[in-house]
Amino acid sequence: MQRTTGADPEMQYLSNSRSLSKQDLHARDAQSGTKIEMTSNNHANNRELQQDARAWATFTGTKYTASLRQVTSPYAQGFLGERVSARQLIAALDNHPLVGADGGDPVLGENGWYAEEPWQFNGETDFIELALITELLRMFTTITNSATPDVSSYSLKHTAEHFLSPHTSYVSNGKLIWAAAALGLPIAEARDGSPNLLIGVSEREHDYVSRMVGGGPKPRGHHYRPAGYAHLQTALQRAESGAHAEDRWVQPAPGLEAAPFHDWLVQQANRQDAVGDLASDYSAGIRDSDHRIARTSDELLVVLSEVGYSPEAYQAAEHAIAEWKKKSTPSRPFRTERIGADSNDHDGWGAGAGTTERYEYLCVCGDGTIIEEHENTPGFREHDVWIDCDKCREEWRFVTDRSVRDWALEPNSGGHE
Numbered sequence: 001m002q003r004t005t006g007a008d009p010e011m012q013y014l015s016n017s018r019s020l021s022k023q024d025l026h027a028r029d030a031q032s033g034t035k036i037e038m039t040s041n042n043h044a045n046n047r048e049l050q051q052d053a054r055a056w057a058t059f060t061g062t063k064y065t066a067s068l069r070q071v072t073s074p075y076a077q078g079f080l081g082e083r084v085s086a087r088q089l090i091a092a093l094d095n096h097p098l099v100g101a102d103g104g105d106p107v108l109g110e111n112g113w114y115a116e117e118p119w120q121f122n123g124e125t126d127f128i129e130l131a132l133i134t135e136l137l138r139m140f141t142t143i144t145n146s147a148t149p150d151v152s153s154y155s156l157k158h159t160a161e162h163f164l165s166p167h168t169s170y171v172s173n174g175k176l177i178w179a180a181a182a183l184g185l186p187i188a189e190a191r192d193g194s195p196n197l198l199i200g201v202s203e204r205e206h207d208y209v210s211r212m213v214g215g216g217p218k219p220r221g222h223h224y225r226p227a228g229y230a231h232l233q234t235a236l237q238r239a240e241s242g243a244h245a246e247d248r249w250v251q252p253a254p255g256l257e258a259a260p261f262h263d264w265l266v267q268q269a270n271r272q273d274a275v276g277d278l279a280s281d282y283s284a285g286i287r288d289s290d291h292r293i294a295r296t297s298d299e300l301l302v303v304l305s306e307v308g309y310s311p312e313a314y315q316a317a318e319h320a321i322a323e324w325k326k327k328s329t330p331s332r333p334f335r336t337e338r339i340g341a342d343s344n345d346h347d348g349w350g351a352g353a354g355t356t357e358r359y360e361y362l363c364v365c366g367d368g369t370i371i372e373e374h375e376n377t378p379g380f381r382e383h384d385v386w387i388d389c390d391k392c393r394e395e396w397r398f399v400t401d402r403s404v405r406d407w408a409l410e411p412n413s414g415g416h417e
Helices: 009-019 022-032 042-060 064-071 086-095 126-139 153-164 173-183 203-213 229-240 260-266 274-287 297-307 311-327 390-395
Strands: 187-189 197-199 338-346 354-362 369-377 380-388 396-398 409-411
Touching (some): 042 064, 086 126, 126 153, 153 173, 274 297, 274 311
Antiparallel strands (some): 187 197, 338 354
């Protein structure tokens, strides 16, 4: 029996691209910006999409064509991992050890674990919302098996709403838990017995993202920014225009940049002195992403200038830097940031032409400058460097046995004995 054209909406919906010629496909690519690959895997991929759409339509009571539109949406094709499967999502509600069905009865609902509210499906965006929530959860580092989950699903749901807006406007507590279960993330009961569960993602990364997308003060340190943060934002923008992701995201290798001074300073947090107090405050700022990591001792002073400091904190930083320098061999001279440079030709003083150079650097406290000057004219070759700040002149000095161009600073020993 021959099937008439349009009799099967499933096959018609997914066979359009196969029925077009390669020339037609290239023309459509140029208009939409979407690359359509003519490969032998197309039929298998389409079959997977059809099966997913059927499963989702049956589970939610949605029309097949509406389910198919969701399953094939650019938002549901995977940004930080493989495309989320409707059958995988449905299986999690049956088989997950914590949120799976109990004796055939569901234990997870729209508002969370053992919540009375049933699932509410609108038939138009439910699968897409779950796919987006899955991508947000993939962005975070998963905790180790030995660690205890500590991020509330209720907090995560609000972070998801802010991050995924305007692509989706509402994320329920139940759908957040559902996506986490389907991904296989560690999940634990909350201590208060509430419908919220604890999800095993990095608490520090979640706090960073929550503050970045929320309405409060933004983090000033970015060491806890998830590796896929920027890629996911860009991919969502592309999907909004109807384009699929260009390239599959590859998880970067963990950064192993050395930070010897930082490592030493955080170990001083339990000391009962001014350096210990400074180290404790510094460590708290790192945990809360309030400032960046001071990988070297001179970066500590930059951090202080960025966040503001009291005279007591500045003096404690001087003590810490002096102690660190006595215990270690610096990998590079202690120099401040250059903020200006000027070089000019000079007619000279009768013995020939030359040049003059002037460089300005921030002083250590940030309120003044360090001036470095060079006069390169025959008979008048002079080089000088000085601290143009009363406070820093009292507390810092130039390292001896160095040329002017290679100047470096060290604390005045008189104030650090």
